[in-house]
Amino acid sequence: MNVEEFMKKHGIEVGDYVRLVKLEDGEKIEYEGLVMPPYELSEGDTLVIKLDNGYNIGIAVDKITSIEVVEKAKAKPEVHFKAELEPKPGLPSVTILGTGGTIASRIDYETGAVYPAFTAEELAKAVPEIFEIANVRPRLLFNIFSEDMKPSHWIKIAHEVAKELNSGAYGVIVAHGTDTMGYTSAALSFMLRDLAKPVILVGAQRSSDRPSSDAAMNLICSVRMATSEVAEVMVVMHGETGDTYCLAHRGTKVRKMHTSRRDAFRSINDIPIAKIWGDGRIEFLRDDYRKRGEGEVWVDDKLEEKVALVKIYPGTAPEIIDFLVDRGYRGIVIEGTGLGHTPNDMIPSIRRAVEEGVAVCMTSQCLYGRVNMNVYATGRKLLKAGVIPCEDMLPETAYVKLMWVLGHTQDLNEVRKMMLTNYAGEITPYTKPNTYLI
Amino acid sequence: MNVEEFMKKHGIEVGDYVRLVKLEDGEKIEYEGLVMPPYELSEGDTLVIKLDNGYNIGIAVDKITSIEVVEKAKAKPEVHFKAELEPKPGLPSVTILGTGGTIASRIDYETGAVYPAFTAEELAKAVPEIFEIANVRPRLLFNIFSEDMKPSHWIKIAHEVAKELNSGAYGVIVAHGTDTMGYTSAALSFMLRDLAKPVILVGAQRSSDRPSSDAAMNLICSVRMATSEVAEVMVVMHGETGDTYCLAHRGTKVRKMHTSRRDAFRSINDIPIAKIWGDGRIEFLRDDYRKRGEGEVWVDDKLEEKVALVKIYPGTAPEIIDFLVDRGYRGIVIEGTGLGHTPNDMIPSIRRAVEEGVAVCMTSQCLYGRVNMNVYATGRKLLKAGVIPCEDMLPETAYVKLMWVLGHTQDLNEVRKMMLTNYAGEITPYTKPNTYLI
CATH class of the missing domain: 2.30.30.520 (SH3 type barrels.)
Structure with a gap:
């Protein structure tokens, strides 16, 4: 049945x-x-x-x-939205682009109602507060699970964001499934050039620890952040399990660190840009962000898709590297151990990859900290083999960045230069205190 | 020059x-x-x-x-150790097995002296305190970087540990490089059966934030823990950046979370077993540990080495799974997104792997939290394809465990049963509060 x-x-x-x-x-x-x-x-x-x-x-x-x-289910009150959805004079315009995921399709958890279509009426019914902050215009781009997000989707989202920003939106919000939100935020960070307005990714963690979902507050905070002076790509999600504040994380430094908690998203090796309190107040945690400005954003969407992310473990077979090279991969990001190591028996395959023009980049599976390949002999041998050490970049961010870099050049010297150039806050020049496990 | x-x-x-x-x-x-x-x-x-x-x-x-x-360098005082190294009556015997890494070869950072040979004399010179706690007998098994540790080394270590324990040692310490210490601690946890005494892995983080290395204190705390009543495989390392306390982590729940900090090792989804304070006092953080007992430990060292750990990211090519199956791999641990997902276009390759008898297990790249593949359709499709959901096991621990399980049976029903059986604390039945990011 x-x-x-x-x-x-x-x-x-x-x-x-x-x-x-x-x-x-x-x-x-x-x-x-x-x-x-x-x-x-x-x-x-x-x-x-x-x-x-x-x-x-x-x-x-x-x-x-x-x-x-x-x-029995309570009968829903009839609500007339027409008047409320008239743009209110004096409020900035914010576009919400739906891409799928919990937040886009099912805002109203408390009553069990489902909103797959994601219209302004539904948003207004579920989270009326956002219409007090901005003239919110939702638009559904597509509706997929974020685990099915591909680089082609990143490109589509980037162009739609740019179109909205360049036609008058004061800020844009991308509603996104949480599984791969960090990858998409990194991709948008690299692709949206000369960004002069806020771009916010927001989602909802499905398993909330309270009857109410985190979707409403995340959305309110994201609209607030979309009308702020920060002209960066950010992820806005709960900062702790209660409903006291959200955090705005830099798009290249953020990672989903928990399968189910509302405060799963965390800045790694960096402090978030701001706290957004329940009452809408923004508390900036730093002031070195890119400021709102004039001018049009443009999309630098060249991506090389033949890139792989390979995690290292005791017993990793070097043939995995050989396979990728044989299959025509142009880039490999290694998630190495410790300060950026692989087993020594993998170095010949890595050397061969580099000799065949494949860009090989090193990150650490520790996630926190910074690769330093000058300390031990293994690291130095890997450097000699041509591996590019990715500083304190997250493995996921390095993967996205390498696709983007290889879209521009496949000359390994140029690739190295670009990988070590800080385009969107992906590299912190030195590690700030209080960025470990918080 | x-x-x-x-x-x-x-x-x-x-x-x-x-x-x-x-x-x-x-x-x-x-x-x-x-x-x-x-x-x-x-x-x-x-x-x-x-x-x-x-x-x-x-x-x-x-x-x-x-x-x-x-x-100029200070002249070293001549020290006579002979008397001190006579076993002191009343003290328990603890064996330290050296396998390489910073702690085994270079204890005495302050004077710049190097101890590659790892003798009792050198230990006594560098960390005399440990000889007050136990009659410490160091023995060098081998001297390799931990990134070069292979499953065959785990087997060798397990047998040497068992030999020591069964011939009178009150506890055994394995000095180990930090890069892959968590993998080795998981391997020993599964292989050492009927363990009735403590087995401690200890290392030193190279880049300490103070002139003194963390090696001495880690070693003192590990000897203290090796003489305790906890009959488990544990990792003992600094609990915070200062020298106030170390933590004893359960061997299956611990992970190196920072490239260089002294307090890099963290229990994930679980609380540590104990704090060991600088003065040697052990403060237990839980009491559900295995207690010291009688009887001999035995080594269940059957490992299937054709196992891979594969991290998922947007754009992962399903052909990576096909490649592993074609190359005769018997097990694949997937480090999926969120609650345990892969892109939907990967499911046919996963289904084929299972049909060909390959055990496919799911963990989460979030690290914290628990896979739950019943929430979303993608998870349910993966379950239908035969994927084994690994609860809150670390990806690294699931990888080691799958090697060990496949060493015992390759019948997928049996593999599933064993993967979901809690052999060494690798699965917590429910997530305890205060185990996220601390």
């Missing part, structure tokens, strides 16, 4: 609060929660309910032995 | 405090520091000096335009 038939049979509607019993391995488990809509993400045979602790769980309907409605 | 000739020419000896001028790109830079020995890690043309801030730098001798001795 599929979930629609199951719900019909039991008289269950989306938004009902239900109590059910699930039978698994002979054991009966009781659950209570709000019935979530059988949106396109579910398989057809799974009922999704939101538990009181805020987590959603999916239960195969053929394992449900009983179900009853504890409380 | 090589460094020996250079030192001879300028009358410089190891341990001298020198002032020198280096010419680089037309710019003159002055350095002061202690001349370190030209040990085997240096290339022949590099003078290594320890700066006052504790960092070592290497300077090519042909770039040094002037050098003068500020203070």
Whole structure:
């Protein structure tokens, strides 16, 4: 039986609060929660309910032995938005570009309502506060899981962002799934040149630890940041698990560090640009950001897609490097151990890669800290083999950057120069205190 | 000119405090520091000096335009160790097995002395405190960089540890390079069965932020922990940047999170077992550890080496999975995005891998948190394709464990069962509070 038939049979509607019993391995488990809509993400045979602790769980309907409605869904009040969505004089214009992910399609977690289409009306219903800050205009670019985001999507997003900024938007927000948001923010950081306005990536962590989702506050903070004076690509997400503040992270220094927490996104080796408090106040944590200015942004979208990111571990086979070279890869970012090492038996394959014109770059799987390949003999041998040490760049950022650099030149001397040039804050010249594990 | 000739020419000896001028790109830079020995890690043309801030730098001798001795090396007092190294009655016996790395070969950073041979005399000279805690017997197994550690080394170490424990040692310490210490600690955790005594891995971070190295305190704390009641494989390293305490981390939950800080090693998704304070006091942070007992440890050393760890990123080519299958790999650990995802276009290659009997396991590149592949459709499709979700296991630990599991069975149902069985604390049943980014 599929979930629609199951719900019909039991008289269950989306938004009902239900109590059910699930039978698994002979054991009966009781659950209570709000019935979530059988949106396109579910398989057809799974009922999704939101538990009181805020987590959603999916239960195969053929394992449900009983179900009853504890409380029917509240009827939704009719809301007339036309007037509210008239642009308010004096407010800046902010465009929200939807690309998929939790935040774009399902804002209103509390009532279980789903908004796959992502219209201004739906946004206004779910998060009316943002229309007090700016004249918000949402537009859906596409609707994909962020794990399916490809470099071609980055290019599409970059051009749409530029189009909006160059036709009057005061700032642009990209609503994005969280899985690969850090990669996309790095890509936009390199591709959007002469940026003179804020570009914000925002998402929502699915498993919130409270009944309310983090989507609303993240969105409010992102609109606030999109109207700020910071002309950079940033990620705006919760700064801690409660609803006190969000953080605006530089797009090249940010990483998803937790599978499910609301405060999963963290600046690595750098401090965030700002805190955005629940009341909308922006507290700047630094002042060395790029300031809002005049002039049009342009998109430098040349990317070489034949680039790989390879993590090193004891027993890594050097043939993995050989395979990539044989398959025509033009760049390899190594996520090495410690200060930037590989096993010594891998160095011949790396040397051969460089000799065949493949750019090989070194980052560290420690994530925090900085590669330093002058300390130990292994590092020095790798340097002699032609490996480019990527300072304190995140492996993910170095991967995106190498694609972008190789889109411009495949001369290894030029590649080295560009990899070590700081285009978008991806390299910090020295490590600031208090940037480790916070 | 090589460094020996250079030192001879300028009358410089190891341990001298020198002032020198280096010419680089037309710019003159002055350095002061202690001349370190030209040990085997240096290339022949590099003078290594320890700066006052504790960092070592290497300077090519042909770039040094002037050098003068500020203070000659102090003559070393003659020390007679014979008596001290007689076993003291009443003290437990602890064996230190050297495998290479900073801690094994160069204990005495302050005077610039180098101890590649790693004898009891040298240990006693450098860290006399440990001989007050135990009758310490050091033995050098081999001397390699930890980035060159292979599964065959893990097996060798495991057998030597077992031999020591079964012939009277009260605890064993493995001195190890820090790059891959977390991998080795995981391997020992799985291979040492019926462990009834402590096994400690200890190292030293090369770039300390103070003139003194972290080696001495790490070693003292590791001897203290080796005489404790905890019968587990642990990593003992600095808990913060100062010299106040070390942490004892469970061997399967620990990771090097910083390239150079003394407190680089961190428990992920779990709290450490204990703090070891500078005065030797052990403060337990939990009591659910394996207790010291009777009986012999045995080594379950069956490992399947055809296993790979593959990190996922936007644009990962599915052909990387195909390549591994074609090359006869029996297991693949995926470091997926978010809750445990790959791009959807990779699923056919993963399905084919499983159909050909390859065990495919999922972990998260977030590192913190837990994979949950029931939340989104992509995760569920991966589960249907046969992927084994590895709970909150570290990618590195899952990689080591899969080698060990495949050494025992290649039946995928059995592999799944074993991967989801908690053998050495590698899976926490639920995530404890305060285990994120600390």
